[in-house]
């Protein structure tokens with residue numbers, strides 16, 4: 550073999566078929582160059598699938614959650630407004646009230662033979678565990694038709710006696726009004742009022758009594774608007 554054949558210039562070797570290690574290195578660097586794109590595409594596809602799945606689940610559950618909430622609301626309203634005083638759905642004649650103190654309040658009007666016979670709305674009280682949502686029904690004379698606690702975060706066994714399922718304490722408000730008992734007596738006994746507190750738990754009933762009292766005061770401030778005839782243009786019906 551001549552020297553010429555044995556020592557081919559390096560540049561020639563480069564331009565002919567690459568050696569095995571060089572080919573492997575080329576493949577790796579090629580792959581590395583492609584990885585960011587592949588990662589991006591993979592991540593994009595994954596995000597798209599997740600978004601699609603979430604949107605489908607949201608669509609499927611939103612309808613049933615809304616339906617369930619509407620049923621819960623109807624059931625709660627039926628507990629604070631007796632059916633004898635209305636012959637239309639309690640959700641058929643809503644009023645968007647703007648009270649200077651309580652802010653926006655949705656009022657459910659009980660209607661019998663075209664006349665408003667009572668109202669129901671939610672108030673918020675504050676207990677040991679935070680907000681307590683109270684639904685109260687009131688007749689045209691300002692007398693409580695019924696009160697129920699819709700939601701709360703009070704301690705089981707201590708503050709949860711405000712639930713009708715746990716005790717009949719909340720039923721004691723039916724028939725009362727802002728003048729019966731007198732305004733000053735609208736407090737728990739610990740604060741000089743007439744309402745029972747629970748043993749070792751005064752904060753919760755104090756919050757509920759306060760919410761109901763404020764709800765009765767709201768009725769007095771807005772009585773004319775709430776009870777206005779339905780064909781009165783001042784009665785802004787939204788239902």
Ligand SMILES: Cc1cc2nc3c(=O)[nH]c(=O)nc-3n(C[C@H](O)[C@H](O)[C@H](O)COP(=O)(O)O)c2cc1C
Pocket residue numbers: 676677678703704705707708709739746747748749750751752753754
């Ligand atoms: C863990 C824990 C949970 C409590 N939960 C409640 C509650 O849900 N409602 C309530 O009124 N008081 C609750 N209390 C008690 C209040 O801190 C407070 O002592 C009581 O309401 C005062 O009532 P009293 O003056 O009748 O003792 C709780 C106390 C503790 C330590």
